[in-house]
Amino acid sequence: MTQLAEEIRVIIETEGPMPFDRFMELCLAHPRHGYYLTRDPFGVDGDFVTAPEISQVFGELLGLWAAHMWSVMGRPERVRLVELGPGRGTLMNDALRACRVAPEFLAAVDVHMIETSPVLRERQRETLAQAQAPVSWAPSFDLVPDGPLIVLANEFFDALPVRHFVRAENGWCEKLIGNGADGRLFAGISPTPEPLIHAEAPIGSVLEIGAASHQYMAQVARRIADFGGAALVIDYGHAQTSLGETVQALWRHQPIDPLEAPGECDVTAHVDFASLARAAEASGANVWGPTTQAQFLTEIGALQRAEALKRRATPAQAADIDSGVARLLSTAPEAGAGGRMAPGMGSLFKALAVTSYGLDRPPGFDQPPTDIP
Ligand code: SAH
Secondary structure, three states: OOOHHHHHHHHHHHOOOOEEHHHHHHHHOOOOOOOOOOOOOOOOOOOOOOHHOHHHHHHHHHHHHHHHHHHHHOOOOOOEEEEEEEEEEEEEHHHHHHHHHHHHHHHEEEEEEEOOOOHHHHHHHHHHHOOOOEEEEEOOOOOOOOOOOEEEEEHHHHHHOOEEEEOOOOEEEEEEEEOOOOOOOEEEEEOOOOOOOOOOOOOOOOOOOHHHHHHHHOOOOHHHHHEEEEEEEEEEEEEEOOOOOOOEEEOOOOOEOOOOOOOOEEEOOEEHHHHHHHHHHHHEEEEEEEEEEEHHHHHHHHHHHHHHHHOOOOHHHHHHHHHHHHHHHHOOEEOOOOHHHEEHHHHHHEEEEOOOOOOOOOOOOOOOOOOOO
């Protein structure tokens, strides 16, 4: 049993069974044993690989997207460039380097890195040691000072905890984690249903609610609506709200039961883009998309960027550039974690933009968001 599992058992003994979102939050963010707080999980030796670690083109294009948005925002004298959950800092580093072609934007930027993990904060500090803009860190978005802003978030919302409700005979009952007699944790459901959920579905259906994501998005969108700006969210998930549980735990690229090794494995859930979009709109901002990552990156010039980089590359580097970009854009099913087939990153991942009213359609969102899953 992991140290965190023991702590969770003690909490359950004193407070009773805990909702799944509390369990997920402890797994990821417990101050001593939380997954992100104790390690750098990225890369081939870690538990998963993210887009900025696959290709520099990803961060570079997001940087140029931000510079473009600053210019359509009327080039405010100071703009906060905020990244939520920046991992190793690779995306921001690539973004700032690409923006050397827009020196006036760089001169206006204050970078704010929103990160809860001290290990990753240190890693980001090293990555951004030569950054050409002032960089500061905060553990949550509300600490970023007011003002016009551009927010980037790649694989951030999938790390925010979700609640599960199971359709039982007597209504929708919340999934709770309890202590099993055999010393293990187990998942059960609350005996009393949640009175506010009325959806019709067969017995046994699961409703996954990303309450923490909605709140985070609402906060970001309100700031954008009040001070002007834009946000770009890229994550894996679905464009339409649907029933079903999407939580996935990964340990060294292999799926495992999240109850088996709390704190030792990454736990994520697919992002429900339709409900993120509703949260942003309800806060007074405009929403664009979602579109697929492939569509978004292609529209903003991924292939042209790759060609430009290849002109100055050795043949081996050129092959790496091609394979990295191909992976980001791939829509063909491929073997994912544990060898299971999953859609390629290009279609599994979606992009959603949020802007203040009055701003034109942002680059990358020309394609109407029709029937993408
Ligand atoms: N964007 C990066 C990393 C994604 S992993 C990339 O694309 O490579 C998720 C990141 O979000 C990690 O840096 C993790 O420490 C951070 N994180 C998770 N929950 C957070 C929270 N509530 N507030 C701030 N950062 C968080």
